[in-house]
Amino acid sequence: MRIRMDSKWEATPNEMGGSLTDERNMEQPDERSPAPQATVYVEQITEEMGKAGEASQMETVSRENEGLIWALLKQLRPGMDLSKVVLPTFILEPRSFLDKLSNFYYHADLLSQAALEESAYGRIKQVLRWYLSGFYKKPRGLKKPYNPILGETFRCCWRHPQTDSCTFYIAEQISHSPPISAFYISNRKDGFAISGSILSKSKFYGNSASAILDGKAKLLFLNRNEEYVITMPYAHCRGILCGTMTLELGGKVSIECVKTRCFTKLEFKLKPLLGGSSSVNQISGKIFEENKLMATIQGHWDREVFIHERHSGQQETLWNPNADIRSRRLKRRVVQMDQQGEFESERLWQHVTSAIMDRDQLRATQEKFVLEEAQRKEAKERGDTPWTPRLFHQDSVTSEWTYKHRDSWPWDPENCLCQFEKDGVIQTQERSQRKHNKLLCEFAVAD
Incomplete structure (x- = not known):
């Protein structure tokens, strides 16, 4: 689930991060849940703004x-x-x-x-x-x-x-x-x-x-x-x-x-x-x-x-x-x-x-x-060793810099449950993925 405490937006610690046999997570999945261990963002309070004009x-x-x-x-x-x-x-x-x-x-x-x-x-x-x-x-x-x-x-x-x-x-x-x-x-x-x-x-x-x-x-x-x-x-x-x-x-x-x-x-x-x-x-x-x-x-x-x-x-x-x-x-x-x-x-x-x-x-x-x-x-x-960026790579054909973790799956707004970010990696959680995870949970329990 998504909770708000003061100005924070975060995921609960056990959110989709528990054991495969955790029946509570399996029985009532919250479709609004961001992801396990997603980055916690807090609202920026102060902001400087110059006035219009010269x-x-x-x-x-x-x-x-x-x-x-x-x-x-x-x-x-x-x-x-x-x-x-x-x-x-x-x-x-x-x-x-x-x-x-x-x-x-x-x-x-x-x-x-x-x-x-x-x-x-x-x-x-x-x-x-x-x-x-x-x-x-x-x-x-x-x-x-x-x-x-x-x-x-x-x-x-x-x-x-x-x-x-x-x-x-x-x-x-x-x-x-x-x-x-x-x-x-x-x-x-x-x-x-x-x-x-x-x-x-x-x-x-x-x-x-x-x-x-x-x-x-x-x-x-x-x-x-x-x-x-x-x-x-x-x-x-x-x-x-x-x-x-x-x-x-x-x-x-x-x-x-x-x-x-x-x-x-x-x-x-x-x-x-x-x-x-x-x-x-x-x-x-x-x-x-x-x-x-x-x-x-x-x-x-x-x-x-x-x-x-x-x-x-x-x-x-x-x-x-x-x-x-x-x-x-x-x-x-x-x-x-x-x-x-x-x-x-x-x-x-x-x-x-x-x-x-x-x-x-x-x-x-x-x-x-x-x-x-x-x-x-x-x-x-x-020395002469080239620097390797952590999050971007250069296309060998176009020479353009591209985000390594960009989502290339076909876009389906009905299937997009939420996006989340962790350690600089932006990820998308799909509804079909949630259903797949639930099936894995049920299989693990049955096994």
């Missing part, structure tokens, strides 16, 4: 930190890759990049709704609405998440009250040089899964720098065998040498489904030199179906986004992260730190995070150095 994306460097910035800048040249540059801890957001990538799933219920849309245009429109929901959660000021350590993992999940389902998120740092993060998301009951990998690049241009997320995410609707290929904007920081440092999103992105021939083109626009506050965080775009223009998009990615339907001439709000929408965010659940492995993000970076939260930059720098030095030592000991 002010929350600015950072004024204090005098005590100006020296650190100038010492860093002396090492840089225009066009230089910043991936190997050690950044001062005062500009770090106290969480890993693997954690930050999970921002897109606080509104995963929009994907549950998209899977039910009858028309191809309706589905891509709903997918776009979900995509936009991943950007408005941002830290206060200009902050960069930790660069994940090789082999680092992060896992979390979101319960869907309306469908009584769960979206699981698993990520792993599969390469350090170049830095590549792989991720897998699954909600088999609601019929969707997402996989992909991101190669993080960064360039220094003098008074500005860009962080480029090179990679694709592939969203699969299981009930239709439809795949949507999604790309990401880049982050641009300006005002490094003079002025106030400001972080923006820029670039052209796309969401495309080859099967339905529906696609979306979006542009995240940087603030023009003489632009006012209304020109901050602007986006524009178009939705096509079989090369026919269906709608145009205008707005601000952290505020209201409008869609203008070409057929009807009507304009409506496609997305608006107002107070009502934010109150309906799915509650993220995480693994308690004492239940995490030593290479899980929160536990791995706990001392750096603690120092940052205490505003102790010296201790944060020291703790960060300990982790980086350990990584360098491990790489030296490994």
Whole structure:
């Protein structure tokens, strides 16, 4: 059975984990039972959320930190890759990049709704609405998440009250040089899964720098065998040498489904030199179906986004992260730190995070150095032996990174009892499997 104690969601110790001759488990199986020894997730209580607009994306460097910035800048040249540059801890957001990538799933219920849309245009429109929901959660000021350590993992999940389902998120740092993060998301009951990998690049241009997320995410609707290929904007920081440092999103992105021939083109626009506050965080775009223009998009990615339907001439709000929408965010659940492995993000970076939260930059720098030095030592000991990721493998034909434990069975929502996760492995319990287990129990007793 599934029980709730405070904010915990967990399986009872004997749940399907007892002896084959345990008649209590055999006589009254609970079809809502997750699985034996499933990971216990607890609801995350605190969450930082920056406000909309330009002010929350600015950072004024204090005098005590100006020296650190100038010492860093002396090492840089225009066009230089910043991936190997050690950044001062005062500009770090106290969480890993693997954690930050999970921002897109606080509104995963929009994907549950998209899977039910009858028309191809309706589905891509709903997918776009979900995509936009991943950007408005941002830290206060200009902050960069930790660069994940090789082999680092992060896992979390979101319960869907309306469908009584769960979206699981698993990520792993599969390469350090170049830095590549792989991720897998699954909600088999609601019929969707997402996989992909991101190669993080960064360039220094003098008074500005860009962080480029090179990679694709592939969203699969299981009930239709439809795949949507999604790309990401880049982050641009300006005002490094003079002025106030400001972080923006820029670039052209796309969401495309080859099967339905529906696609979306979006542009995240940087603030023009003489632009006012209304020109901050602007986006524009178009939705096509079989090369026919269906709608145009205008707005601000952290505020209201409008869609203008070409057929009807009507304009409506496609997305608006107002107070009502934010109150309906799915509650993220995480693994308690004492239940995490030593290479899980929160536990791995706990001392750096603690120092940052205490505003102790010296201790944060020291703790960060300990982790980086350990990584360098491990790489030296490994030598030419290639690193083998624990949860992902690279396809020899496509070179794409794939989650090792993804469920490849034909999708049948009537047969899907529940999903659960243990040690990074997402598994599905089927009703037919439960019946099979019960027959084994009866056979063991009879024998």
